Amino acid sequence: MPIPLLERVLAHGDRPAVLDAEGRHPYTELIDASARAARRLLAGRSDLGEGRVAFLTPPGAVYPTVQWGIWRAGGVAVPLSTLHPPPELAYTVEDSGAEIVVGHPGFEERLRPVAEAAGRRYLSTAALLAPAGEPAGELPDVEAGRRATIVYTSGTTSRPKGAVTSHAAMAAQISSLVEAWGWRADDRILLALPLHHVHGIVNVAGCAQWSGALCEMPPGFDAERVWERFASGELTLFMAVPTIYRRLIAVWEEAPESRRRRWSEGARRLRLMVSGSAALPVPTLERWREIAGHTLLERYGMTETGMILSNPLDGERRPGCVGAPLPGVEVRRVDEGGEVVEDPATPAEVEVRGPGLFREYWGSSEATADAFRDGWFRTGDVAVVEEGSYRLLGRKSVDIVKTGGYKVSALEVEEVLRTHPAIAECAVVGVPDPEWGERVAVAVELADGGELTLDELRAWARERLAVYKVPSRLRVVETLPRNALGKVVKPELAKSLAGAAPR
Numbered sequence: 001m002p003i004p005l006l007e008r009v010l011a012h013g014d015r016p017a018v019l020d021a022e023g024r025h026p027y028t029e030l031i032d033a034s035a036r037a038a039r040r041l042l043a044g045r046s047d048l049g050e051g052r053v054a055f056l057t058p059p060g061a062v063y064p065t066v067q068w069g070i071w072r073a074g075g076v077a078v079p080l081s082t083l084h085p086p087p088e089l090a091y092t093v094e095d096s097g098a099e100i101v102v103g104h105p106g107f108e109e110r111l112r113p114v115a116e117a118a119g120r121r122y123l124s125t126a127a128l129l130a131p132a133g134e135p136a137g138e139l140p141d142v143e144a145g146r147r148a149t150i151v152y153t154s155g156t157t158s159r160p161k162g163a164v165t166s167h168a169a170m171a172a173q174i175s176s177l178v179e180a181w182g183w184r185a186d187d188r189i190l191l192a193l194p195l196h197h198v199h200g201i202v203n204v205a206g207c208a209q210w211s212g213a214l215c216e217m218p219p220g221f222d223a224e225r226v227w228e229r230f231a232s233g234e235l236t237l238f239m240a241v242p243t244i245y246r247r248l249i250a251v252w253e254e255a256p257e258s259r260r261r262r263w264s265e266g267a268r269r270l271r272l273m274v275s276g277s278a279a280l281p282v283p284t285l286e287r288w289r290e291i292a293g294h295t296l297l298e299r300y301g302m303t304e305t306g307m308i309l310s311n312p313l314d315g316e317r318r319p320g321c322v323g324a325p326l327p328g329v330e331v332r333r334v335d336e337g338g339e340v341v342e343d344p345a346t347p348a349e350v351e352v353r354g355p356g357l358f359r360e361y362w363g364s365s366e367a368t369a370d371a372f373r374d375g376w377f378r379t380g381d382v383a384v385v386e387e388g389s390y391r392l393l394g395r396k397s398v399d400i401v402k403t404g405g406y407k408v409s410a411l412e413v414e415e416v417l418r419t420h421p422a423i424a425e426c427a428v429v430g431v432p433d434p435e436w437g438e439r440v441a442v443a444v445e446l447a448d449g450g451e452l453t454l455d456e457l458r459a460w461a462r463e464r465l466a467v468y469k470v471p472s473r474l475r476v477v478e479t480l481p482r483n484a485l486g487k488v489v490k491p492e493l494a495k496s497l498a499g500a501a502p503r
Ligand code: MCA
Pocket: 192, 193, 194, 197, 198, 199, 200, 221, 241, 243, 244, 276, 277, 278, 300, 301, 302, 303, 306, 403, 404, 405, 406, 407, 436, 458, 467, 468, 469
């Protein structure tokens, strides 16, 4: 089985892999179940030959079982989001050209009609993993260079793009983190993140699987539950986005003294806590240090590259900085013309090279070509370097918003909102927010006779967009601020929207 991650997994034997609502699942159980899943996906064929399989499961042992089953059948795993309404699910299924859609029974009502409308084969995880009537047959040889997964990510184009990663690249992303953060077989991590993005898939689940560690997978993020798990003294690792640390701090502040003490003492016993996916505000880092006894290790990455820069496991973690290149990752900073900028204090765009990079945007050779310069991936993030540690200053594009760790394309949201009957024109921007990092905000020019409240707009938009893309600030304007060329001046708009009607 030359899929590098699964070769590692095979060596873990009966060690516990996942703890979920059903209990503990050893690695052997997941491996055996994934072989059954693979044979059922194959349904008599010898190899899915990089056919895409979209899947939607809650967090738990079922997730790696299906993911590995797809890989072992020679397919490409396309994780769907539990937060996506049918139009977004349909987009991912269609754009990826998924031939099979796999759904947990809990999502069948939402997902089966999507698969059927697109004319794709729908398979329930209950049928896929049923122990009885196991089909026989050889599984294909899957080379490490094959496509492994497509993760959809928003960008400067309207609709999300599918970033394709090979098994070898995924292994490079994982092994770099395992080395840098000292992952061990006796580690135990609590998953608090969704499993359709790299932070949850690679940094948490993938690294645990590579190392033979145990990953606890509760149904979703619940701040009190996380503190209780810290208090148990059983965890060694925790990784989350800044919004989650903010939530944990808020719940701690409200707890009675005796509980606070128990929670804080438990948190101190973990060996490492990591923050990433969005800028960690220094006050959050400082408050966390006071109440949990950890200086959060902040790191920086992207869906297309895996993790790029990280503060050190041992040694000084500079507040407000994201550290130095991870093992196997090359980083440079360039100016507008693509010239390397040597002066560390001059802001410049970060570019990345290395074995962990994605291969392509699915079905878009043009977008793929645009994303690279001389073999270097252009991140669109601007940074300076302070005593060897990178400090991110922001993104080049105003059309990308990061809210609670999710990347949102302003253009995608605008395109959907323009189809609302009361909206003549609109512009979406990110506005700074202490809880979410940024919030999605919209300024709207109404159609003749149109009326709109934020609640109405949210209810309407939630049926079409993932809830984290739905604006939570609205301002109705006579005219949007435009420059001489008629283009909306978004920085100006962002300033005025910072005080718009909140929810
Ligand atoms: C939930 N809501 C949001 C968000 N999440 N609104 C804006 N931005 C969000 N991120 C909505 C809810 O639907 C709800 O709407 C209201 O806000 C409050 O929901 P609540 O239940 O309080 O939120 P939650 O469900 O607890 O979610 C908060 C969360 C979640 C746990 C922080 O946003 C999350 O899991 N974020 C992590 C995303 C992530 O993994 N990003 C990594 C991408 P209503 O009130 O209307 O019902 S990978 C990446 O970035 C790279 C590779 C990297 O470097 O890691």
